[in-house]
Amino acid sequence: MGTYLSTPKTEKESEDGENERLKYGLSSMQGWRSSMEDAHAAHLDFDSSTSFFGVYDGHGGKEVAKFCAKYLHQQVLENEAYLAGDIGTSLQQAFLRMDTMMSRHCGKRELAILGEKIQAVESTQRELAKIADEIEKDPQGQSLRSTFVILGDEIEKTRRMMEDLISSPEHGEDNGVVDDCTLNNGPRCNLPGTRPTSGSTACVAIIRNNQLLVANAGDSRCVISRKGQAYNLTRDHKPYLKAEKHRILEAGGFVQGGRANGNLNVARAIGDLELKQNKSLPAEKQVVTANPELNTVELCNDDEFLVIACDGIWDSMSVQEVVDFVRKQLNTETKLSVVCERVFDNCIAPCVEGRSGCDNMTMILVQFKKPFDCTLEQPPLISYPDPPPYDPYSDSDWENRRRALVAARARDLD
Structure with a gap:
């Protein structure tokens, strides 16, 4: 469907907590x-x-939602603005920081793990192996076997590429700079499709x-x-x-x-x-x-x-x-x-x-x-x-914008 x-x-995952304030x-x-x-x-x-x-x-x-749940609060807490008492700036920078982290090699490895991509590919491989075994037992199905072999090879290539992404060392190939997600600057990963x-x-x-x-x-x-x-x-x-x-x-x-x-x-x-x-x-x-x-x-x-x-x-x-x-x-x-x-x-x-x-x-x-320590009259909430x-x-102008976007991409390719 x-x-x-x-x-x-409808099963629910729940938790509760309490301190002296909340x-x-x-x-x-x-x-x-x-x-x-x-x-x-x-x-x-x-x-x-x-x-x-x-x-x-x-x-x-x-994977992105889980990445944020794991890292966004850490980025707020470690931000210099937060340490100086500026919560708003630290929040803004932490939100933007998530994209920067995910665009790096280490971030992409983490996304692959959080998204359970490797596990999904391996599960598909197991299912293909079962089907191939059934075809092997059926003489009339031999003509289909070569198709499954080719498909299985392509899935194996995908699995190896993802494993390489996860297990490769955290160093830029060109300059040897450590690709550390906690750094403000670092190399980006340009692997295709990542x-x-x-x-x-x-x-x-x-x-x-x-x-x-x-x-x-x-x-x-x-x-x-x-x-x-x-x-x-x-x-x-x-x-x-x-x-x-x-x-x-x-x-x-x-x-x-x-x-x-x-x-x-x-x-x-x-x-x-x-x-x-x-x-x-x-x-x-x-x-x-x-x-x-x-x-x-x-x-x-x-x-x-x-x-x-x-x-x-x-x-x-x-x-x-x-x-x-x-x-x-x-x-x-x-x-x-x-x-x-x-x-x-x-x-x-x-x-x-x-x-x-x-x-x-x-x-x-x-x-x-x-009670809260309210010493001043509170402004009305919006x-x-x-x-x-x-x-x-x-959206009457979307078609012109779409054509302009396609043309711009074509120029970039040139």
């Missing part, structure tokens, strides 16, 4: 999708006064004392409940929105069917490196950028909890519906991961005929412990609205 299963996988619960569920491409990170004691939470919604594979083509949204919340800083790239969301009112602290980065579309067109791309270059339905994401190849532009101005939008909130005693979740939730429930649902559950349930699980049960579709309720689902629920519906007539 394409990208969907015949029956959903309490959190999280859960993830594959649902109707044929694979699980979400990942998350929760670090309650990021440092002595700080907590880190992140949701990463992958597309085209799980550019990461999958990507991931990223929605991160850092809480330090009574300050909340949110960084977002994509359409996952961070929502806060203040006295029962839902405030969406993040903007969905859709390609057809004016600011996003302007950047896409200026970078030589186009928007078709509401998608960047007719392919990706978000305008900001980590990974998707094939949409970040304009060498004359910085990372922030590529067709798709990992540059996050930042939002800072001074927390007060009216703030109850925070929800960070992928679009598998928001496609099924509005931000206010989620806040109302969570508040009701908290009247009787103290384990926050259970509340997340119940949100999934409320969202999942009974079948795949409809559009919503069929995606992977990941949610982190963070409950604030009180809640981002849902993006407007896609207008197909807004």
Whole structure:
């Protein structure tokens, strides 16, 4: 059934944690999708006064989301700006740093491991061997055997290339410089076909004392409940929105069917490196950028909890519906991961005929412990609205842009 299963996988992976400042619960569920491409990170004691939470919604594979869950928080923590107290700059640089790391040899090895590419190729080899054995036993199937031998040889070449990518030494072949993912500069890997083509949204919340800083790239969301009112602290980065579309067109791309270059339905994401190849532009101005939008909130005693979740939730429930649902559950349930699980049960579709309720689902629920040290009157929160519906007539110029892009690529090849 394409990208969907015949029956959903409703098993949930959940965890809970608590310290003197915060309490959190999280859960993830594959649902109707044929694979699980979400990942998350929760670090309650990021440092002595700080907590880190992140949701990463992958597309085209799980490896970029898992890469972010493994490394993005480390890059924030090690950043000079973070050590100097500038959380916003450290977050922005960490988001952009993910693409740099993944474009290097060591990053690509890590992506291959996280994406379990070697295991998939070896599994295919085993299945081919079984079929070949069956053909060997059937005299009428001998004519097909040579075809399977050729196919098996090609798969073996692929497996060896991937093993070489994973096991090769971390040195640039030309200059012997160590290709270390922790360095700001280093050699890039130019092996054919190794550019990461999958990507991931990223929605991160850092809480330090009574300050909340949110960084977002994509359409996952961070929502806060203040006295029962839902405030969406993040903007969905859709390609057809004016600011996003302007950047896409200026970078030589186009928007078709509401998608960047007719392919990706978000305008900001980590990974998707094939949409970040304009060498004359910085990372922030590529067709798709990992540059996050930042939002800072001074927390007060009216703030109850925070929800960070992928679009598998928001496609099924509005931000206010989620806040109302969570508040009701908290009247009787103290384990926050259970509340997340119940949100999934409320969202999942009974079948795949409809559009919503069929995606992977990941949610982190963070409950604030009180009181906060609020000495000043808090400014009113701004809640981002849902993006407007896609207008197909807004793409009237996409064909000209597509032709210009094809012509530019042809010139590059020359």
